[in-house]
Amino acid sequence: MAIGKRDRDRLGTGTPQGSRGAHFRPVGSADACGRAGEPTLGGAPVRRGGRRPLKRAVIVAVAVLAMCGAGGAVAWFGVQDNVLNTFTRGEIKPSIEETFDGSSTVKQNVFVKNEGTAPAYMRATVSIYWEDKDGNQLWESPVENTDYEIKWGVISEDGNPRWIEGKDGYYYWSVPVGANEQTGNLIDKATQPGTIGDKRLVVDISTQALQANLSASEGFDKVWSASSGLAVGVDGVLVRK
DSSP: OOOOEEEEEEEEEOOOOSOOSOOOOOTTOBOTTSOBOOOEETTEEOOTTSOOOHHHHHHHHHHHHHHHHHHHHHHHTOEEEEEEEEEOOOOOOEEEEEEEOTTSOEEEEEEEEEOSSSOEEEEEEEEEEEEOTTSOBOSSOOOBTTTBEEEEOSBOSSSSSOEEEOTTSOEEESSOBOTTOBOOOSEEEEEOOSOBTTBEEEEEEEEEEEESSOOTTTSHHHHTHHHHTEEEOGGGOEEEO
């Protein structure tokens, strides 16, 4: 099951109105900023007698361009910023970690790690059996303390966190495992004293994960509670029903 977040910013600029070049106006028409101008002769204001006040014309022209430029800048740099958040389920990815010596007679420090992005409840099974030289499982079962020795990890009926053996034979880690976090050891060490003919001892560990922050209709109590005999208690800790 997958939680992801995606942020997207969309930037849009305001659209400046009108062109930014020079304008030629007939006498008495509105100027570039939309105001009515003075009567002109050849594009410059005139006084009675036909004399052109050149200095004043330059000052007015500069003022008009400055005001229009300021208004244009405000419109041009107007933007809007939208953030879109999409929430999806997080990923859970259990991984079995262990140390296995070169002689293949000792398995130790077996635990489960959550390599996903969301907290999850973890459960694991341990299967111990014989197989022949071709990898086929044999019907005969190995005998503990005779054919192999095993020292379990934090499996108990009290204290937290810990492994709890459910009614279904799975071992459940009693608290949710966060992203990139791990359980305590399920097995501290499993050893085979020696070899017996062509038979090989196999200690097989498998694991499953269930996202912890699901709704009541699809979380632990709905999916695993009936088979395990466990339920989610205070602060998400698993307890026997």
